[in-house]
Amino acid sequence: MEFNPNNPVIKLLMKGMHLNETGHVDEAAETFLQAWNEAADDFEKSISAWYIARQQTAIPDKIKWYETALGHALESDNESTKGSFITNLYSAIAENYKLLGDIEKAERYDGLALASISQPIDKGPFYHGTRADLQVGDLLTAGRTSNYQSELVMNHIYFTALVNGAGLAAALARGEGAERVYIVEPTGSFEDDPNVTNKKFPGNLTRSYRTQAPLKITGEVTDWLKQTPEQIQQWREKLANNKGEIIN
Template identity: 60%
Template sequence: MEFSANNPVVKLCIQGMHLEETGNYEDALALFLQAWEEATDDAEKFTSAHHIARRQNKLEDKLKWLHMGLQLAQKINDDVVRPALPLIYAQLAQCYKELREADNAEKYAKLAKQLPDAPSTKGPFFHGTRADLQIGDLLTAGGKSNYEADLVMNHIYFTALIHGAGLAAALAKGEGEERVYIIEPTGDFEEDPNVTNKKFAGNPTRSYRSQKPLKVIGEIENWARITTEERSKWQERLADNDGEIIN
């Protein structure tokens, strides 16, 4: 499942998260369970299982849904769900610790620490901007954040999803044309901690960042641009978001 806010299961989970923010946990859980019932593939089931597990009050029920999510993640085993494994293992370890099952708690705590930090994805990768760049140009860290005007970014960000880069281009500051470039990292990179395991388990937006430059190796001429109305909605969401940026 390529992540899309228009996916019916994703929509239900987003609605449920909005209800959680107002303290309406019972109705939120009902939406997450509806998402599970309407899921049509393992990726959608994985997404909904994660949210259902969070809303369980009994440890035994939480374990059931965490193990369900773990089985689905291991079955899918792609760049979207692999970043969620340390989180799932850590949550399992905590549940078993609270149940006083020391052996299982130690087992999953060790698994959470054993997984590699570096992403396994090989690309292709994309960067959305309004800057007019040429093949061979380097994109570097140190620019101003699109989301906090006074914040100088320590990393340069990119994604493996064209529509994600297109959204970044649409929200980028400036008056230039929206551009999506094909880029190549020149050094190590990591999962973007501002989205990975936040809201959704794993890294469904396939977002990454690096302190090393990104080299422009091409440009995407055609992609699905968002409408003016959609841009306004995204800008409103960003304006209302008071979460701290991990820089």
Template identity: 60%
Template sequence: MTETTSADRGPFFHGTRANLRVGDRLTAGRPSNYRPDVIMNHIYFTALRDGAGLAAEVAAMLGPDGAQPHVYVVEPTGDFEDDPNVTDKKFPGNPTRSYRTSAPLVVVEEVAEWTRLSPEAIEMWRGRLIALREGDAEIIN
């Protein structure tokens, strides 16, 4: 895979259940927020704050009891590419402005506000995630 630097200049966001601090570096080679048995080759991020919010809420749902969603402004330290999990395979181009990199992301700040999922949407996602787990499907590879 050849990575290229996108024309997208951000700002960029990362959603997770991890409690991070300004200056922390997110690196590849760690367990997935979604499937802890999967070691990630990339770090995923988006230029859409609410997209990162969705990722954070899903990660918190899949985490231990009491896990809280967090959205961070992040800065890529190297080249990045469109996320092939959602671009071209599922959507033409990159309307989700979703990316991945094997280089670290640096946490710039935590975002306090994003559009939160409604209780109905949370239940819908919970049902989808249960179905995916029961089917042993990969959520993100």
């Protein structure tokens, strides 16, 4: 299973986030708990438990739910719950043990957090969505203008391990060409996309990455979940209303 905004549990979590942001804290807590109760696998349970942990007021309860999230994340076979999500959980547990005054356990989890920091371990395959007409063997490079802020020249080239995410990027890309999703191979090191990692959701659930090295096109896919015109318009409105600065 991969991250999908239409997943019923993810939709509940997004609803809970909105309730929390608008001051309906008790309703948000109930919604996060509903997501936990409806979660069907380790992927869904780990994310739901993370949100429940953040809602707790008592430190021991926070630790209990963060450790629950960690246990399910470690058991999950979903790449989305690895890497920065695991680091995030180790760090949160360490911080709460510090608040309890349990320095021994805090140092243990700090050490686990530090040991978990590394280049993303995602093996792909990787995809890049665009409207450009390209060929196998072509190289995608940084230095192009952003699809979301036309005055911004990007220092990185972006890609994802989720074909549907690349399809959405293609639909939102500037230009009049057909939506294209290419299979790409990084030619150098890459990192989690900081514009999405540990933002609304913990870790890098969308498996989005960036690199300053070229991406080599090795193929093309034509089958992905297409968004409806209404959904695309909603995404465009979200992007237009997003006042956050792009980390470049």
